Amino acid sequence: xxxxxxxxxxxxxxxxxxxxxxxxxxxxxxxxxxxxxxxxxxxxxxxxxxxxxxxxxxxxxxxxxxxxxxxxxxxxxxxxxxxxxxxxxxxxxxxxxxxxxxxxxxxxxxxxxxxxxxxxxxxxxxxxxxxxxxxxxxxxxxxxxxxxxxxxxxxxxxxxxxxxxxxxxxxxxxxxxxxxxxxxxxxxxxxxxxxxxxxxxxxxxxxxxxxxxxxxxxxxxxxxxxxxxxxxxxxxxxxxxxxxxxxxxxxxxxxxxxxxxxxxxxxxxxxxxxxxxxxxxxxxxxxxxxxxxxxxxxxxxxxxxxxxxxxxxxxxxxxxxxxxxxxxxxxxxxxxxxxxxxxxxxxxxxxxxxxxxxxxxxxxxxxxxxxxxxxxxxxxxxxxxxxxx
Numbered sequence: 001x002x003x004x005x006x007x008x009x010x011x012x013x014x015x016x017x018x019x020x021x022x023x024x025x026x027x028x029x030x031x032x033x034x035x036x037x038x039x040x041x042x043x044x045x046x047x048x049x050x051x052x053x054x055x056x057x058x059x060x061x062x063x064x065x066x067x068x069x070x071x072x073x074x075x076x077x078x079x080x081x082x083x084x085x086x087x088x089x090x091x092x093x094x095x096x097x098x099x100x101x102x103x104x105x106x107x108x109x110x111x112x113x114x115x116x117x118x119x120x121x122x123x124x125x126x127x128x129x130x131x132x133x134x135x136x137x138x139x140x141x142x143x144x145x146x147x148x149x150x151x152x153x154x155x156x157x158x159x160x161x162x163x164x165x166x167x168x169x170x171x172x173x174x175x176x177x178x179x180x181x182x183x184x185x186x187x188x189x190x191x192x193x194x195x196x197x198x199x200x201x202x203x204x205x206x207x208x209x210x211x212x213x214x215x216x217x218x219x220x221x222x223x224x225x226x227x228x229x230x231x232x233x234x235x236x237x238x239x240x241x242x243x244x245x246x247x248x249x250x251x252x253x254x255x256x257x258x259x260x261x262x263x264x265x266x267x268x269x270x271x272x273x274x275x276x277x278x279x280x281x282x283x284x285x286x287x288x289x290x291x292x293x294x295x296x297x298x299x300x301x302x303x304x305x306x307x308x309x310x311x312x313x314x315x316x317x318x319x320x321x322x323x324x325x326x327x328x329x330x331x332x333x334x335x336x337x338x339x340x341x342x343x344x345x346x347x348x349x350x351x352x353x354x355x356x357x358x359x360x361x362x363x364x365x366x367x368x369x370x371x372x373x374x375x376x377x378x379x380x381x382x383x384x385x386x387x388x389x
Contacts, residue, residue, distance in 0.1 A: 001212050001261035007167060008255055010147050011174045014248065018178045019137050022052050022094065023059025025174040029133050031092030033062040035085055037105045038096040039069045043139060048181060052096055052137055064088055069097070072276055072283065073104045075155045078118060081108035085132070092133045095172075098193075099143025099152070099283075102136055106151040106170045109134050122153060122162040128169040136175040141182060141247040142193030142284055144200055144254020146175035154277050160365055161277035163269070177251065179243035187234055191339035192284030194230050194246065197253040198223060199287045203269060206298075206305050206373040209262035219258050220312045222249055227313070227335060234339060265372040268294045270365070271384065274358045281348050288336040289348055293387035295329035302374045345388050355385045 013021050026034060034056070036049075043049045044067075056063050066081055084090070085108060095105035109132040111118025120126045136146040145151065149166035164170070182190070205219040226249050232242040252258070271294075272286040298306045299322050307321035310328025318324040337343055345353045359381045362370070369375050376384075 001214075002209055002263070004261045005167065006256060006260050008147070008171065008257070009168065010172050010255070012147070012177060012251065013174065014177045014244075016178060016180055018176045019048060019051050019181070020055050022135065022137060022176060023055035023057070023061055025176070026056065026061050026092060026094060026135055027059045029092065029135065029173040031061060031094075031133060031135070033064075033088065033090055034092045034094050034135075035066050035081065035088075035090045035105070035108065036063045036094050036096065037066045037069060037081070037101050037108075039067070039071075039098070039101050042184070043096050046181075046184065048137070048139070049096060052094070056094070063094070064090065069101045069104050071100050072161070072280060073100045073107075073153055075107075075119060075153055077104055078107040078111060078153060081105075082111045082118065085112040090132070092135070094135045094137065096137045096139065098138070098140025099145045099196075102134075102138075102143070102145040102172070103151040103153060105134050105136075106131070106145070107153050107164075108132075110151075110170060119155060122155070122164045128164065128166045131169050133173045134170070136172045137181075138175060138177050138247070139181045140185065140189065140193055141250035142196040144197060144250050146172055146177070147251045147255035149256075150254070152273070159277045159361070161273040162365065163273070175251070177247050179240055179247050182243050182247060183238045185237070187237070187340060188285075189282075190233055190237070190246075191230075191341050192282050192288075193250065194226060194233075194284070194339065195288045195291075195336060195341060196284035197246075197250040198226055199268060199284075199291055200253040201258055202291065202309075203266045204259040204262065204264050205309065206265045207262040208373055212262045215258055215260055215262055216308075220309075222252055222258070223313045225249060230339060263372045267371045267373070267376060270362060270370060271358075271381070274361045274365075275348070275350075275353075278354075278358065278361070279348070279350050281350070285342050285348060288341040289344060289388045290384075292329045292333035292336070292343070293384050295332060296326060296387055297380070297384045298374060299325035299329060301380075305373065353385070353389070355382060358385055
């Protein structure tokens with residue numbers, strides 16, 4: 001196990017009707033005038049936005065609405081939000097939605113306190129050290145942004161989709177998690193979110209670091225729990241206990257606890273970011289195409305950890321690591337398919353993927369050699385993309 005620093009100051013308020021606590025929590029965190037960020041019309045149609053606004057009013061907190069944030073959020077809305085914050089002396093942000101809304105709010109919160117271009121942080125030119133406080137009312141369990149210091153934004157000029165990771169600056173001050181708010185999610189969106197949270201766990205699990213039994217078991221247990229509960233959520237969207245388990249798993253998957261003391265991988269996320277940046281696919285659905293291909297590649301290049309994954313998560317009994325790893329990849333692929341998720345480029349709606357372009361952009365954004373578990377070069381990246389056809 002490696003040395004590590006773990007700081008997770010987010011306060012979680014979990015359960016039914018907890019969105020009514022938004023105003024109180026915002027006030028406790030010093031917010032007096034907030035930018036209320038959200039996505040499409042679902043939070044309006046469901047009445048959730050009105051309940052949040054009523055809670056803010058009751059706490060004496062002013063707000064300006066900033067809606068219309070779309071999936072795979074882009075830098076243009078961030079620039080727009082920064083201007084609104086500065087022009088109106090906003091002192092905090094409340095994100096009502098899923099990862100795209102939360103990530104946009106975080107980027108605005110960071111950029112509003114910086115005189116230069118907020119993209120400097122995403123481009124790696126500066127380290128993020130301070131931001132306006134952000135609170136979250138979560139509606140889509142998937143990205144885990146409600147409990148992480150991370151934010152993913154796409155720069156439209158060049159289609160660069162970059163994940164910014166911070167230790168503490170962008171961690172939400174509070175996150176409200178009401179499983180009832182997820183009842184109306186379409187099955188595909190629910191399943192894509194499940195794939196995303198599983199990928200967040202696996203990105204930490206596939207590590208070269210030895211003697212990390214505690215976090216290995218945390219990862220394995222979370223994955224088994226998700227696999228156990230996921231079919232119930234798809235079959236009965238209003239199964240509160242199943243929804244509750246999925247919602248909490250999504251937070252646990254990405255709040256950093258599973259990565260303590262170990263080198264993390266993130267190759268599969270990097271590869272998917274290029275797919276969704278170029279082709280605009282749903283991030284979680286893209287991951288269901290990438291991850292089985294990644295594991296199948298590793299079965300012949302570095303099978304030990306994939307074999308452990310196969311045995312502990314999917315109960316594969318093969319003693320040969322390479323065989324076990326392949327069967328684990330097949331089991332994961334079968335599970336994703338059972339949720340109605342795509343398994344190939346074609347099923348993503350990409351009939352003729354430009355793999356050379358994807359690899360070029362991956363190298364441009366992440367370097368000639370990538371990966372924490374196994375170091376991939378251009379030929380390796382190409383081979384994994386080819387396995388997705």
